[in-house]
Amino acid sequence: MKNLVFKFLLFSALSLFMVNCSVSKNNAAKNDKAAKTVDNSSKIKFLNQSKAGFNLFEDTPAEKIWVDSIYASMTFEEKLGQLFMVAAYSNKDTVHFNALDKLVKEYKVGGLIFFQGGPVRQAKLTNRFQAESKIPLFIGNDAEWGLSMRLDSTYRYPWNMTLGAVQDMKLIEELGSQMGKEAKRMGIQFNFAPVIDINTNPNNPIIGNRSFGEDKDEVTKRAVALMKGFQNQGVFSTGKHFPGHGDTETDSHHTLPMVNFSKERLEDVEFYPYKKMFDLGLASVMVAHLNVPSLESRPNYPSSISYNVVTNILKKQLGFQGLVFTDALNMKGASNFKKPGEIDLEAFLAGNDILLFAEDVPTAIQKFKQAYTDTLLTDERLDASVKKILRYKYKAGLNHYKPIETTSLYNDLNRPLNDALQYKLYENAITVIKNENEILPVKDLAQSKIAYVKLGDDSGSTFLTTLKKYTDVTEVANQDIDSLNLDLKHYNTVIVGFHKSDKAWKKHEFTEKELDWLQKLAANNNVILDVFAKPYTLLPIKSFDSIKSVIVTYQNGDIAQQVSAELIFGAIEAKGKLPVSIGTFFKVGDGLATQKLDRLGFTAPENVGMSTEGLAKIEAIAQKAIDGKMTPGAQILVARKGKIIYQKSFGFHTYKNETKVKNSDIYDIASLTKIISTLPNVMQDYDTQKLHLDTLLGDMVPQAKGTDKDSIRLKDFLSHYARLQAWIPFYKTTLDGKQHPLKKYYKFTAGKGFEAEVTENLYIRNDFNDSIIKTILASKLLDKKEYKYSDFTFILLKEYLEKTRHKTLDAISEEQFFSKLGMNNTLYNPLHKFDMDMIPPTENDTYFRHQVLQGNVHDMAAAMQGGVGGHAGIFSNAADVAKMMQMYLQKGSYGGIRFFSEKTFNDFNTCYFCAEGNRRGLGFDKPQLEKEGPTCGCVSKSSFGHTGFTGTIAWADPETEIVYVFLSNRTFPDSNASNRLSKENIREDIQQIIQAAIIEK
Known part of the structure; x- marks a missing residue:
């Protein structure tokens, strides 16, 4: 053989x-x-x-x-x-x-x-x-x-x-x-x-960022x-x-650098x-072009052409058998010594x-x-x-x-896995080297007033945009440091981002002016310094005493900026360690751990078991809806395992295609108000045992005493199983035969007794809310007890919350949830805070208010309550809605705050009447029991959420840990037009794509 x-x-x-x-x-x-x-x-x-x-x-x-x-x-x-x-x-x-x-x-x-x-x-x-x-x-x-x-x-x-x-x-x-x-x-x-040069010289002009650091063991690993x-x-x-280019002060591309160490030192460190x-x-x-006298006795003789360095030491002494390359022979470190060829x-x-x-x-x-x-x-x-x-x-x-x-070739070199790995690398690299009084992560968003000041000559836009996704962060700039400090007196935390080019060959140093400004900023403010450059950038800082926190992010790419902002707000913990020392202040291996809060972060889909290519199919469905004039535009967000992995906006504010939808725009989210504003407050009262499932409506709303609605239980009430009618067009009784507002109810300017704004230049009498409540309580109950979706539930719950807490619902929700969750783009009556150009219009109202509704709630009953309804009235964007849904998914906890117990969430996320054909939980919508319903039919029975009349859905699934948010203004320009967004299952088809994109169950 x-x-x-x-x-x-x-x-x-x-x-x-x-x-x-x-x-x-x-x-x-x-x-x-x-x-x-x-x-x-x-x-x-x-x-x-x-x-x-x-x-x-x-x-x-x-x-x-x-x-x-x-x-x-x-x-x-x-x-x-x-x-x-x-x-x-x-x-x-x-x-x-x-x-x-x-x-x-x-x-x-x-x-x-x-x-x-x-x-x-x-x-x-x-x-x-x-x-x-x-x-x-x-x-x-x-x-x-x-x-x-x-x-x-x-x-x-x-x-x-x-x-x-x-x-x-x-x-x-x-x-x-x-x-x-x-x-x-x-x-x-x-x-x-x-x-593998060990960069022991901070002034090294050519290695620097190209080295793993100054410690031989860490470099080697x-x-x-x-x-x-x-x-x-x-x-x-x-x-x-x-034999080692780490301790040089000249660049071998331009001259022959000197390495003046003993052979013993080289063998111990550089050769290691x-x-x-x-x-x-x-x-x-x-082999480098270096002048190493201890290895080559001939003066200024490049190591790359030294027999002793290449053959005696590298090959014989160290026993290297592999291929040996010269460094580039066009470099002046070699070419200055001999001519090409020689x-x-x-x-x-x-x-x-x-x-x-x-x-x-x-x-x-x-x-x-x-x-x-x-x-x-x-x-x-x-x-x-x-x-x-x-x-x-x-x-x-x-x-x-x-x-x-x-x-x-291009696609093969730019795969989604690249971003996935990049996120993981920066999550593990970013280093906190000072954290006085544990200022990081920022915990109490409700009490934080945060400013961002940019230093450096490169962009920090991704950093700022990401910071703003957590809470209100204001960029403050001024040409004069004293004026800047004066402007910053309104803030209790100042994040200073030092942004330098992400190109390795660019200089990363602070200017003298920036160093002076940094010290003056730190002396007058609680400063978090975030350096988007190599650690050596910090060397000229003479004192860190007044700087509360120092973060080294190392580079200024988009993912680096995004991950660094996540760290500041606790979506990730700090894991990095300094690879080099910073003078006498910080040494190799320094790096503080920070607390991880359960706030939403950001990553690539592959890092949470999803497919980027799979999620990319969402775009075709969104475009189908826009091209088919089912909605002028939309925001779509997907998060999994606490990370936002897809957030895109499509289309325009209107069919005129003039203003593109942005992720920061805020929509009228209609009935999502129920679970974004009213329900979490009710859950808190249940959690503190102010309410229980058998609490009667008459005990919650005193006006219900003596009516046929007195004995409705909270469980039935929240399950839309209380025989209540769907809704009543309250506005019709306030208009004359020509659909004009009756003076009895309205004024065109705000005045005493008429301070509730219905829309621009139209104010309703303050006590009209009492009429709404009386009308609901006087309405006829349905003959049969069966599932019937009704706005009355949440209108009455608003009445309960406001009377028991002695505050309006908008104030209650802001204080108890929105401010603490960092939902700074979520509110009633958004024109009091935001410009109209970031609010897509909801409808051209031709039957009640006779104007384009942009920033005023579409729902008529909520409008007649001054824009603050328990069932409608909230404006928000997809990112903010996702925070509330993530809080629910985490069963009452978010950002280190426990809003209510896990038991309370579980109680409210239970379908008590499924056997009777009613799919609803307590306040939450649940997946359909039969063929038709709010979901794709492909989510778990433990999933929950809600939809809204303006073309919205927010849905979360505890089994897959997915949050899905779709916001649109499908009601523009005519809310009475056929709801093709629903009929053609746009939201459901997108949900189906999301489920199909799961690659790790």
Whole structure:
């Protein structure tokens, strides 16, 4: 059997050898079948669990056959060509591309390192050059924080410094894996990452954010995790910049930096991560252009061309067997020392395998040939590097190279999973290093008056927008610090956001003016400083004594800003630790834990077991409703497991398509008022045993005593099972025959006794509410006890609440719930606070008020109660409604406040009369019992919510932990028109999509 296998392998090898001797790489790619037949294990091999990715230093029989056969077919010039990896740009012109063609076809270069450009352009060029090369090319890329380091239209992940704050190494390995997948999708074999320089010098001009930090152990842990992620996806990881670029004050791109440490110090600190990573399977190392006197005795001699550094120390002393790259040879740290061609030869003779960014390959090859003639370059030395390069090409799968498919490339590189991981990374990175009196998280929203002051020269708009989603936050700005401090006297907390560019090469320092302002702001206010820049930014601050809290967010991207705002309000807890020290104030590893409150946060759907692609189908349904004129616009929100994962607005305020709907706009939510305003207050009274299920209406509303409604129980009342009529058009009795308001009831200007505003320039007599109550109590009960939805229940509950608490319902709800929940966009009579242009109109009323209703409640009875009804009248947006629904989902708790007990919630979320065909809970609507009802029929029986006449729904499901809110003004311009939004099941179809988007049950 062994003889058969040997003959088979030998035959395959001979076949492969003959093919490679006679054809170009174009045809050599057809040898895939032979290679695969020889040994299926020619696919990437993995080491044991402690290693990372490839079996780098053990050859399989198939690998040896392929390498030997290719090598035997190569000319001397082709062997030399393999040593060069030249620079390529996909954003340049045909002159550049043609020059690369020549290097590939005539000089047989072994690889390309791509720099600036775009993914599709680069992929097409990769395919072009690979097709032209006899031997498949290595493709390399600097992707330290993802492909976006070099390519537009690709995803930007956090810098190493940000990752240095993350304590969960599995997350960093996951990042490496994701980056590895993207590199592999681009046909890249080498990611020149991670940077494993230990940044012990805060003034380092080129490493800084590119380093994981200043502690060798912490740097090593993260470098290993990232390396494992890369290499487990079949992409080689390159540790850089050996022997260590972390303590330099100059940039090797421009000059030759000095590293003036003893060899002992270098071995203890700078070499430390390399030694650990070599044991775990690091594929390659990049050698820096550094002046290291303790390792190289020749003055100002770059480490990249030092035989002692590359061969004696890296290869022999440290035992590294992988590929050795020079740093880019166009960098002044090298090119100032020797000319192109000469520097290449020196670097190779020093022990490097691949010469990166060679500037003049033809001249270099001539230098190599001369060196060979002069016996400075031996066959043995050349063979060692070229065969190693070929082995790596085999391990990378280039023995069966396939062109890059470009059709879906952009989508494959920008997957929803990218955002999902980004959220997790920042949730684990953001670091609180000071928190005096536990000012973080902000707890008491009702008593907080918060201002935001922006410093820095980059945008903080996402941060501010997210802050405002939790409570009222006012941006305060002034050109003068004294005037600014005067303006801030109205606030008890000031959040100072320092926002700098999210581009790694930009400066992140405070200006002298900003440092002065910061101290003066802190001296006069309770300041929370949030730094959206590297930690070193804090170094010039002379004292932190007066700053109450300091947060390091590290970067200024949208997700970083959003997550940082979540932390301030307790939607997440602080987990990060400082990767570097900040003078004598803060040391490596500092990082305070903060309390997590149960407030809604934000994340990508995948982080809570939902599909972004699945939720994206909502858009088509929303657009169908708008195109079909079922509603001019809508807000739609989905949250799961305490995180908002979908929040979008569609359409316009009216069919004129002039004002687009925004997430911050507020709608008349109609009957959602029942569970947003009235019901939670009733639940509190039940919780404190002021009410119980058998409490009689006569005991709640004294006017009911002696009427046929006296003995209605609260349980029946709230279940719409009390034989009450649906509604009465109270307004009709107040109009004359021409539908004009009777003077007996109305005035056109507010005056004594007429202070209840019905709408603009129309005021009803204050005591008309008594007439509404009397009319309801005098109304005829239905003959049969059956489920009948009635507004009377909540009109009477309003009467009960106001009489027992001696306040109006709007004041009660604001005080007890809205202010505490941070529902600062939820209120009655919104024109008292908000501009009309953020309130979509509800109807063009042609039968009562004879005007467009915009900011005045649509419901006629609520309007006649001064806009404050127990059944209608609330205006809100989807985010605020979601807070109340989340509080219900959490059974009475939100933001660290217990509003009522779990038992109370459970009692109210019970269907007491399901057996009688009544699906209702106490105040809550519940899923339909038969075919028709408020939901898609696909939610659990424990789910609950409500719908509203203006085209609204708010629904929560305890089993899936989903909150769904849909707000619209489908009643505009005519509320009497056919309710096609309901008839065509728009809200229900969206709910169905939400349920179908669950990927983790």
